[in-house]
Amino acid sequence: xxxxxxxxxxxxxxxxxxxxxxxxxxxxxxxxxxxxxxxxxxxxxxxxxxxxxxxxxxxxxxxxxxxxxxxxxxxxxxxxxxxxxxxxxxxxxxxxxxxxxxxxxxxxxxxxxxxxxxxxxxxxxxxxxxxxxxxxxxxxxxxxxxxxxxxxxxxxxxxxxxxxxxxxxxxxxxxxxxxxxxxxxxxxxxxxxxxxxxxxxxxxxxxxxxxxxxxxxxxxxxxxxxxxxxxxxxxxxxxxxxxxxxxxxxxxxxxxxxxxxxxxxxxxxxxxxxxxxxxxxxxxxxxxxxxxxxxxxxxxxxxxxxxxxxxxxxxxxxxxxxxxxxxxxxxxxxxxxxxxxxxxxxxxxxxxxxxxxxxxxxxxxxxxxxxxxxxxxxxxxxxxxxxxxxxxxxxxxxxxxxxxxxxxxxxxxxxxxxxxxxxxxxxxxxxxxxxxxxxxxxxxxxxxxxxxxxxxxxxxxxxxxxxxxxxxxxx
Numbered sequence: 001x002x003x004x005x006x007x008x009x010x011x012x013x014x015x016x017x018x019x020x021x022x023x024x025x026x027x028x029x030x031x032x033x034x035x036x037x038x039x040x041x042x043x044x045x046x047x048x049x050x051x052x053x054x055x056x057x058x059x060x061x062x063x064x065x066x067x068x069x070x071x072x073x074x075x076x077x078x079x080x081x082x083x084x085x086x087x088x089x090x091x092x093x094x095x096x097x098x099x100x101x102x103x104x105x106x107x108x109x110x111x112x113x114x115x116x117x118x119x120x121x122x123x124x125x126x127x128x129x130x131x132x133x134x135x136x137x138x139x140x141x142x143x144x145x146x147x148x149x150x151x152x153x154x155x156x157x158x159x160x161x162x163x164x165x166x167x168x169x170x171x172x173x174x175x176x177x178x179x180x181x182x183x184x185x186x187x188x189x190x191x192x193x194x195x196x197x198x199x200x201x202x203x204x205x206x207x208x209x210x211x212x213x214x215x216x217x218x219x220x221x222x223x224x225x226x227x228x229x230x231x232x233x234x235x236x237x238x239x240x241x242x243x244x245x246x247x248x249x250x251x252x253x254x255x256x257x258x259x260x261x262x263x264x265x266x267x268x269x270x271x272x273x274x275x276x277x278x279x280x281x282x283x284x285x286x287x288x289x290x291x292x293x294x295x296x297x298x299x300x301x302x303x304x305x306x307x308x309x310x311x312x313x314x315x316x317x318x319x320x321x322x323x324x325x326x327x328x329x330x331x332x333x334x335x336x337x338x339x340x341x342x343x344x345x346x347x348x349x350x351x352x353x354x355x356x357x358x359x360x361x362x363x364x365x366x367x368x369x370x371x372x373x374x375x376x377x378x379x380x381x382x383x384x385x386x387x388x389x390x391x392x393x394x395x396x397x398x399x400x401x402x403x404x405x406x407x408x409x410x411x412x413x414x415x416x417x418x419x420x421x422x423x424x425x426x427x428x429x430x431x432x433x434x435x436x437x438x439x440x441x442x443x444x445x446x447x448x449x450x451x452x453x454x455x456x457x458x459x460x461x462x463x464x465x466x467x468x469x470x471x472x473x474x475x
Contacts, residue, residue: 038064045069092119093167093475096127096159102173104149105187106180114143114171116161123163130170131158152180152214153196175200183207183239185215195413208241224384224404228252228259229355251282260378274300278330281353285330293318293325312339331363355381372405397422397445414445437474449474 004017011020038061039046045067052069053059053076062072097115104110118125127140133155136147145159159171179187181204193200194213206215219241222233227245234244245256252259264270264284265277273286288294288301295302307317313326328334328341335342346365347358354367369375369382376383387393387407388400394409398419401408409419416425427433427447428440434449441448451457451474 035060040064087165090120091123091163091165091167093169094118094123094125094161094163096161096169096171098145098159098171098173100174101177102157102175103177104147104179106149106152106178106182109146109148111144111146114145114159114161116143118163120163120165123165125161125163128160128162129158130160131156133157149178152178153199153201156198177202180204180214181206182215183210185210192412207239209236209238227257228254228381229352231256231259249282258376258378258381272299281350293320314339315341329363353380370405372407394419395422397424412445435474 007017009020011017035046036043039049045063049060049063049069049072052073053063056076058079059072059076062075063069066072095115095117099112102110114127116125116127127138127143129136129138129145132138132145133147133149133151135150136145136157138145138159145157157171157173157176160168161171162168176199177193178199179202181187181202183206185204185206187202188205189202191203193202195201201213204213204215206212206219209219211217211219218235218238220235221241221243222235225233226243227233228248230249232246234246236242236244248254248256248259251262253262254260261279261281262270263279265273265279271277271284271286273284275289275292276287278285278287286294286299291304291306292301293304294300305319305322307313307319307324311317311324311326313324315329315332316327318325318327326334326339326341331344331346332341333344334340343360343362345360346353347360351358353365356370356373357368359366359368367375367380372385372387373382374385375381384402384404386402388402393407394400395411395415395417397415398409398411398417401410411417411419411422414425414427415422417423424442424444426442428442432440433447434440437455438449438451441450455474457474
C-alpha cells in the first residue's frame with residue numbers, strides 16, 4: 001500500500017487518508033487467479049466466457065461485469081479490429097525493383113536478381129511468381145528469376161512481393177525486347193520495334209534463302225516470275241538462295257532468265273533464203289530483190305518482168321507470166337481485192353509476243369507492262385517495281401510492303417489512316433486507360449500513365465512505364 005506521506009491524492013474537507021484506505025482489501029483480478037471470485041462463483045457464466053474469450057483478460061472482465069458474454073466479445077472484436085487497422089495503416093508495402101527493360105534472345109537463358117526492401121524493419125518479405133512464361137522459374141529464397149527463352153510472344157512476367165502483414169507490390173518489366181531470328185538471321189536493333197501486344201519484337205535481317213518476321217520461311221525466289229515466259233523456274237531450297245531457269249524456247253537464246261531472239265539472218269549458215277532474209281521473232285522469212293519473185297518453196301527467187309506502169313498495187317507489184325500481182329510490205333496483208341494492203345495486228349495473231357500488254361502499230365507492234373511493272377531491256381518481259389524504294393510512297397508512320405505488281409501501306413500501331421496518311425491516335429481521349437489514380441499522357445504513336453499527386457506506384461522505377469496502363473499500381 002501507498003503510505004500517507006507518498007500519496008498524491010487530495011481529500012475533501014473533513015476526510016483524510018484513512019477514510020479511503022482499506023488495508024484488508026485484496027484485488028480480485030490482479031493476478032488472474034481469482035476468476036471464480038470475479039464471476040461471483042457463477043460457474044456457468046465463467047465457463048461460457050472462457051469459451052468465447054479464451055485467455056483475453058479484458059474480455060473476461062467485461063463479461064463478469066456486464067454479465068453479457070456476447071457484449072464482451074463484441075468489445076473484444078472492436079479492439080482487435082482497431083489494432084489491426086492501426087497496424088495496417090502503419091505498414092508500408094515492400095519495394096521490389098528489377099530490370100525496367102528485358103532484352104532477351106530466343107533460345108538463350110537470362111538470369112537476374114530482384115532488389116527487395118521493406119521500410120518496416122520487423123517485416124519479412126516473400127516473393128511469389130504470379131505470371132511467368134514457359135521454362136521460367138523463381139527462386140524466392142535468393143530473389144532470383146531464371147528463364148530459358150522458348151516462348152517469343154503471348155506471355156507476361158509478374159512477380160509479387162508480399163510482406164508478413166499482407167501488403168504487396170508487383171514487378172512487371174516496362175518492356176520486353178525479343179530477339180528471335182532463326183536460321184542465322186540477325187536482329188536489327190537500329191530498326192523500329194514491332195509491338196505485338198505483349199512483347200516488342202526486334203526486326204530480323206534474314207540470311208539469303210529465308211524470309212518472314214523470324215526468318216523461318218523458305219524464300220520462294222520463283223514467286224515473282226524471274227524467268228522468261230514459259231521457261232521453267234526451279235527455286236533453290238533454303239539455306240541455299242536463288243533459282244535456276246530452264247532453257248530458252250526454240251528460236252531464242254539466253255540464260256533462261258533473259259531470252260533474246262536469234263537473228264537467223266545474221267549468218268548465211270542459219271537461214272535458207274536465196275536473196276533477202278527478214279528476221280522475225282523466233283524465226284525468219286525470205287523475200288526477193290526487185291525484179292524477182294519468191295517461188296513456192298518460200299526460199300528461192302525467180303526473175304520477173306516489171307509490172308505495167310498502170311498497176312494499182314498499194315505496196316509492191318510483181319509480174320508472173322505476163323500478169324501483174326500485188327504484194328505487201330512486212331507487217332501488212334493483201335486484201336481480197338488483190339491490190340490494197342491492211343496492217344496485220346500481231347497482238348491478236350500471236351498472243352505470246354509480249355509478257356503482259358501488246359500494242360499494235362502500223363506494220364509492227366510494241367510491248368508494255370501493267371501498272372507496278374517496268375519493261376525489260378529485251379522489250380518483251382516485265383519486271384516488278386518495288387514502290388517501297390520510292391520515298392513518299394507511304395506515310396512516315398506506316399509500313400510499306402512490296403507485292404508483286406503493287407504495294408500496301410499500313411499505319412503502324414498507335415496511328416490510324418489509309419497508310420498514305422496516318423494520324424496519331426489519342427488513346428487518352430477514348431476513356432480512362434490508366435485507371436482512376438493515374439493521368440493519361442498522349443505521345444506520338446503511344447501514351448503512358450503517371451500516378452496523380454498524392455498517389456504513388458508500388459514500383460517507383462515503373463511509375464511512367466506502359467506497365468501502369470491499367471492504373472492499378474498507383475495507390
